[in-house]
Amino acid sequence: MGQGPLSGLKIVEFAGIGPGPFCGMLLSDLGADVVRIDRKGQGRGSPSDVTARGRRSVALDLKNPDSIETCLKLLEQADGLIEGFRPGVMERLGLGPDVALARNPRLVYGRMTGWGQTGPYAKAAGHDMNYIAITGALHAIGTTDKPVPPLNLVGDFGGGALYLAFGLLAGVIHARSTGQGQVIDCAMSDGAASLMAMFYGFKAAGLWGEGRRANLLDGGAHFYDTYQCSDGKWISIGSIEPQFYLLLLEKTGISDPQFQHQMSREEWPQLREKLAAVIQTKTQAEWCAIMDASDVCFAPVLTMDEAPGHAHNAARQTFVEVAGVTQPAPAPRFSATPGAIQGPPPKIGGHNDEALADWGFSPGAIEALKASGAL
Numbered sequence: 075m076g077q078g079p080l081s082g083l084k085i086v087e088f089a090g091i092g093p094g095p096f097c098g099m100l101l102s103d104l105g106a107d108v109v110r111i112d113r114k115g116q117g118r119g120s121p122s123d124v125t126a127r128g129r130r131s132v133a134l135d136l137k138n139p140d141s142i143e144t145c146l147k148l149l150e151q152a153d154g155l156i157e158g159f160r161p162g163v164m165e166r167l168g169l170g171p172d173v174a175l176a177r178n179p180r181l182v183y184g185r186m187t188g189w190g191q192t193g194p195y196a197k198a199a200g201h202d203m204n205y206i207a208i209t210g211a212l213h214a215i216g217t218t219d220k221p222v223p224p225l226n227l228v229g230d231f232g233g234g235a236l237y238l239a240f241g242l243l244a245g246v247i248h249a250r251s252t253g254q255g256q257v258i259d260c261a262m263s264d265g266a267a268s269l270m271a272m273f274y275g276f277k278a279a280g281l282w283g284e285g286r287r288a289n290l291l292d293g294g295a296h297f298y299d300t301y302q303c304s305d306g307k308w309i310s311i312g313s314i315e316p317q318f319y320l321l322l323l324e325k326t327g328i329s330d331p332q333f334q335h336q337m338s339r340e341e342w343p344q345l346r347e348k349l350a351a352v353i354q355t356k357t358q359a360e361w362c363a364i365m366d367a368s369d370v371c372f373a374p375v376l377t378m379d380e381a382p383g384h385a386h387n388a389a390r391q392t393f394v395e396v397a398g399v400t401q402p403a404p405a406p407r408f409s410a411t412p413g414a415i416q417g418p419p420p421k422i423g424g425h426n427d428e429a430l431a432d433w434g435f436s437p438g439a440i441e442a443l444k445a446s447g448a449l
Contacts, residue, residue, distance in 0.1 A: 076128075078105025078404070078413035083246065084433075086111060086148050087129065087156040092202070092226065093234030093262065094158035094186045095125040100239045102128030103404035104413040109429050111136075111145060112422045119421035121397035128416035132430060133423030133449070140448035142168045148433055150178045153249070154242045158186040161196050171257045181255040182245035186238050188229070190261030202229035205262040211270050218287050233265025288339075290314070296346035297322065297336065300375055307358035308375035309365075311349075322370045326352050423449075 075081045083106040087098040102108045110129040113136060132148075134141035146169070149155060155174065157164055164170050164185075171183045188205040189195040206212045206229045207221075216222035241258040249255050276282035281290070288294040297313040313322040319336050323329075330348060335341050353361065358374050365372040376384060382393035382400050394403045397418045404413035426449055430440050443449035 076102070076105035076107055076414075076416050077411075078103065079408050079411040080413075081105035081411070083107065083154070084152045085109070085154045085156060085242075086145070086152045088159070088164075089113065089131075090158035090186070092158070093230040093238065094156050096231055096235035097156055097184075097186065097238045097242075098129060099125045099127055100235065101242070102416050104408075105411070105416070107432075109148065109425075109433065110420065111148075114423065119419060119424070121399045121418055123419040124399065124401045126419035127396065127401075129420055130425035130429040131420035131422055132426050135448055136167055138446065138448040140443055140446045144430075144435075144443060144448060145169055146174065146177050147435070148430075149174050149181060151433055152178065152181060153246050154182040154184055156184045156186065156238065156242070160199075161185075161187065161191050175255055175257075179255055180249040180253050182242050182249055182258060183255065184238050184242045184245075184258045184260060186234060186260050186262075188234075188262045190264060191259045195263075202226040202262065205229040206233065206266040208263055209267040209270055210273070211266050213284070214270075214273065214286065214292060216286050218285070221286070228269060229262040229266050232269055233267075234260065234262040237265035237268070294339070294342060296342050296349050299346060301350055301353035303356060303358040303361060304354055305357040305359075309353065309358055309361050310373050310375055312371035314371070318369050318371050321368065325365050325368065325370055328352060 080101060083101065085098065085101055085106050085108045087094065087108050087110045089095075089110050089112045098108050098110065108129045110126070110131050112131050112133045114133045119131075132144075134144060136142065136145075149169075157169075171185075174183055175181055185191060187196075188200040188202075189198065203212060203223045206224075211228050212221045212223065214221075215224050215228075238258065238260040241260055245256055245258055273282055276289075283289060285294075286292055291298060293299045295314075297311060297319055300308050300310050302308050311322060313319040316336070323333055326349070328349070332341065332348070333345060335345075356364075361372075362374055374384075381387060387393055391403055393400055394415065395401075396415055404415060407413075427440055430443075430449075431437070440449070
């Protein structure tokens with residue numbers, strides 16, 4: 075049994091890339107027993123494959139009918155399924171929702187795609203940037219000159235994996251009270267649109283314009299932006315509320331009366347230039363000494379090399395090391411049932427016998443699968 079609040083939850087994950095594995099990692103970190111179905115001969119298993127951590131791998135030849143039957147037997151015992159293929163692939167394999175739910179009516183069948191199972195784009199290829207492009211999110215992020223992809227945080231992981239994990243757990247709660255499973259159609263484009271809810275509200279209220287770096291939270295305001303220090307490093311300032319803004323002026327020694335016009339959008343560009351000139355007079359470390367842990371709403375902008383060593387992250391053990399690889403610790407935190415990294419990324423097929431035996435396969439059945447070439 076895994077350690078965490080999801081201990082006892084059983085998930086079958088069909089190996090993929092991006093948000094599917096990240097969803098599997100989140101569930102595993104909180105104690106779920108996640109068995110990953112890998113295709114025979116693939117080369118995963120490196121300690122640096124962080125989002126694969128904590129699972130057990132069973133390698134199957136999905137062109138072999140015995141492998142398909144093995145998957146269905148696993149699904150008979152599972153609470154949930156994660157798959158990230160294009161629409162129609164699982165059906166062609168003989169593992170579509172109708173077949174799986176017929177074998178296990180309480181199964182929550184989680185489908186992770188960029189565009190969703192329906193719609194004009196449903197069968198088209200794409201990547202994170204494309205999925206968030208049609209939601210308004212990508213247009214709103216970047217410089218005045220061009221939109222800039224915000225890593226894969228908004229589509230793959232925020233709009234995809236987190237919504238799939240949320241949907242799977244909601245489906246499991248429903249299934250446990252009613253005995254009825256269902257299909258979760260999790261589209262990254264839908265999730266990214268959902269993440270934009272507050273901004274669509276701002277737009278409806280006349281508080282948000284279409285331009286980039288022209289609004290309250292996109293770097294348009296001089297009091298909510300990043301600034302370069304004299305040593306080339308950066309700091310972040312988010313002094314939105316009036317009392318925090320006054321503290322910012324105090325800490326920076328600014329007495330220029332123009333800064334009293336905090337919410338004058340017309341003056342923001344000029345005020346940003348003036349504030350940037352002040353920030354340029356000191357190093358990042360000097361500004362940290364002045365503003366760290368204050369109500370200015372301040373933090374240094376750290377690289378991935380620097381972040382694990384920051385005092386706050388170190389105190390909370392936000393990062394841990396597994397097999398020599400520094401990586402984020404499980405989140406969120408639970409007072410009674412803390413999660414844990416259940417193990418390193420698995421080798422392909424590294425748990426064939428162990429996982430199948432734990433999920434009810436007899437030694438004879440496992441040997442038969444090996445003999446047929448399925449396993």
